[in-house]
Amino acid sequence: MSEEFDILIVNGLIVDGAGSGAYRGSVAIRGERIAEVGGDVRGDARIVLDVGGLAVAPGFIDVHNHGDLSILYYPEAEGFLRQGITTFVGGNCGTSPGPYGDYLGYAYFLYDLFCDVAPHMYYLDRVLPRDLVNERHRELYGWEIDWHTMGEFFKRVEAKGLSPNYVPLVGHGEIRTLVMGQDYRRKATRREVRRMQEEVRRAMEEGCRGLSVGRDYEPGYYADLEELVACARVAARYGGIYTSHSLRTGLRRERRPGEPPPPKAKGVQEAIEVGRRCKIPIQISHLSPLYDVYPAGSEVMTEASVKATLKLIDDARREGVDVSFDVIPHHLTGGIYTSPWLAGLLLPWLRVTGSRERLAQALRMEEFRAEIKASIMSGKWYGLNPNINPNWAAEPTIVSCREERFMGKTLAEVAEMLGLEPIDALMEVLARDPDTKAVRRGDDDSAKLMFYKHPEMMIGIDTFALDEKWECRHPPWYMPNENSYGGLPRYFRRAVRETKTLTLEEAVRKVTSLPARKFRLRDRGIIKPGAYSDIVVMNPETITDRGDQLEPRRYPEGIEHVIVNGVLVVERGRHTGARPGRILYRE
Numbered sequence: 258m259s260e261e262f263d264i265l266i267v268n269g270l271i272v273d274g275a276g277s278g279a280y281r282g283s284v285a286i287r288g289e290r291i292a293e294v295g296g297d298v299r300g301d302a303r304i305v306l307d308v309g310g311l312a313v314a315p316g317f318i319d320v321h322n323h324g325d326l327s328i329l330y331y332p333e334a335e336g337f338l339r340q341g342i343t344t345f346v347g348g349n350c351g352t353s354p355g356p357y358g359d360y361l362g363y364a365y366f367l368y369d370l371f372c373d374v375a376p377h378m379y380y381l382d383r384v385l386p387r388d389l390v391n392e393r394h395r396e397l398y399g400w401e402i403d404w405h406t407m408g409e410f411f412k413r414v415e416a417k418g419l420s421p422n423y424v425p426l427v428g429h430g431e432i433r434t435l436v437m438g439q440d441y442r443r444k445a446t447r448r449e450v451r452r453m454q455e456e457v458r459r460a461m462e463e464g465c466r467g468l469s470v471g472r473d474y475e476p477g478y479y480a481d482l483e484e485l486v487a488c489a490r491v492a493a494r495y496g497g498i499y500t501s502h503s504l505r506t507g508l509r510r511e512r513r514p515g516e517p518p519p520p521k522a523k524g525v526q527e528a529i530e531v532g533r534r535c536k537i538p539i540q541i542s543h544l545s546p547l548y549d550v551y552p553a554g555s556e557v558m559t560e561a562s563v564k565a566t567l568k569l570i571d572d573a574r575r576e577g578v579d580v581s582f583d584v585i586p587h588h589l590t591g592g593i594y595t596s597p598w599l600a601g602l603l604l605p606w607l608r609v610t611g612s613r614e615r616l617a618q619a620l621r622m623e624e625f626r627a628e629i630k631a632s633i634m635s636g637k638w639y640g641l642n643p644n645i646n647p648n649w650a651a652e653p654t655i656v657s658c659r660e661e662r663f664m665g666k667t668l669a670e671v672a673e674m675l676g677l678e679p680i681d682a683l684m685e686v687l688a689r690d691p692d693t694k695a696v697r698r699g700d701d702d703s704a705k706l707m708f709y710k711h712p713e714m715m716i717g718i719d720t721f722a723l724d725e726k727w728e729c730r731h732p733p734w735y736m737p738n739e740n741s742y743g744g745l746p747r748y749f750r751r752a753v754r755e756t757k758t759l760t761l762e763e764a765v766r767k768v769t770s771l772p773a774r775k776f777r778l779r780d781r782g783i784i785k786p787g788a789y790s791d792i793v794v795m796n797p798e799t800i801t802d803r804g805d806q807l808e809p810r811r812y813p814e815g816i817e818h819v820i821v822n823g824v825l826v827v828e829r830g831r832h833t834g835a836r837p838g839r840i841l842y843r844e
């Protein structure tokens with residue numbers, strides 16, 4: 258017996274991804290493609306899903322993601338699928354799972370492992386011998402990171418299978434590490450740049466879709482414009498894209514008092530210049546307002562900053578540079594990890610003492626406090642640097658503490674209560690209760706919403722493929738960022754339902770057909786006959802993220818079914834275990 262269709266979705270509100278008006282109808286799937294779409298699709302199907310009026314949209318495409326390495330460890334990527342992501346772009350911020358030589362760049366996903374093999378106080382050595390990493394990797398996982406090229410890595414991923422589709426980029430940082438090893442804190446020679454070009458060429462030949470740079474990180478920080486242009490030229494020749502984690506906050510290393518942070522706008526201008534010179538499409542990663550406003554919270558000033566930021570983008574577009582950008586949905590806690598422990602602000606000393614309890618004990622010594630303070634004021638620790646952010650104490654709000662009177666107060670308020678400077682107040686609170694928890698408060702996401710309106714805006718959750726149990730063993734006991742589970746639902750909740758900043762159709766377009774066009778993913782990001790059937794069935798009335806800074810590891814609500822390449826991966830809100838995802842190689 259053979260039914261006409263494999264899956265028939267009936268009674269849906271079809272939001273096609275192109276931005277056209279939603280309409281009632283059905284979607285019929287045969288094999289991996291959409292067979293028919295419309296108001297009167299008839300026929301037998303192996304699986305019939307009556308979705309009772311819910312929205313049927315193309316699967317979401319997350320353009321800024323770091324799931325590429327972690328997909329080997331968590332091939333089902335439940336955090337992605339449960340929020341409707343059917344395709345993610347990996348290899349961003351200059352870091353990818355290859356090409357590797359004798360040294361490995363620090364893989365953030367393996368934070369615990371890197372802490373084990375390279376104990377450090379302030380900053381980890383970002384480039385470590387592969388053998389050293391593998392010794393511990395074998396103990397932890399029973400296998401080694403033994404591949405070299407991206408092509409070899411792809412074979413690993415395909416052998417294991419994966420639930421979502423993966424669009425690979427190659428990281429400039431990885432290539433720089435391969436060519437320069439541990440001697441990377443300098444300008445590359447012309448010969449080295451030529452070798453980098455050769456590696457870009459190889460990665461593109463193996464199927465990568467572009468090159469990413471991580472200009473805040475080692476070793477990418479030490480590159481100059483000529484090197485970036487030389488590498489981007491090769492990617493451009495293959496029709497690739499250039500994604501830029503631009504110079505925003507400067508190198509994540511010490512910054513002395515009086516040493517001003519580099520203007521953020523310069524970083525974006527640099528990426529645009531690469532686009533101009535190489536005629537390569539540019540994606541500005543995780544864009545935020547490029548002009549800081551102190552004190553934060555003034556709507557007029559925020560709007561001025563966002564407008565000036567978007568003007569940079571629009572001017573370049575008018576000039577013919579194909580530049581677009583992505584935004585991380587959570588307005589407070591973007592980034593890959595989050596930690597609720599206030600003690601995390603003193604991470605270097607937390608590392609050395611080994612536990613919150615022992616840190617509190619050490620804080621009873623006046624000399625210890627004085628040393629910490631001197632170190633912080635000298636700008637040694639980028640995680641807490643009043644020279645860069647004089648208002649740092651206004652951010653952490655205490656939500657759990659043995660001292661009742663500190664509850665609900667910001668550190669700045671506690672400092673005032675105690676008549677102490679904020680750093681002293683921080684140490685005092687931790688000495689009294691090392692297990693104090695703090696969150697970043699504030700519901701002002703007005704800048705995000707302003708960015709959402711831009712026609713070339715896309716979404717990137719900036720996280721790993723993980724499960725709902727993952728957490729770090731080492732201080733500050735990181736947990737995955739909330740976006741790992743609920744970034745897209747949060748975007749729909751805020752942009753569409755609560756603020757009506759975007760229509761449902763427009764919000765869907767920005768995470769489907771728009772990124773598909775930019776990354777040249779043919780027949781994806783759209784619901785039409787012949788397109789791949791990557792589909793999300795969602796409830797726009799209830800869709801919401803559920804995690805918070807204290808417990809981010811919660812799956813969202815409102816995502817009913819998710820189909821990847823014609824296979825149900827999420828059915829009635831549950832992951833089916835299916836791994837129909839593919840690596841979407843350069844065509």
Ligand SMILES: [Zn+2]
Pocket residue numbers: 349350502542543
């Ligand atoms: Zn980044």
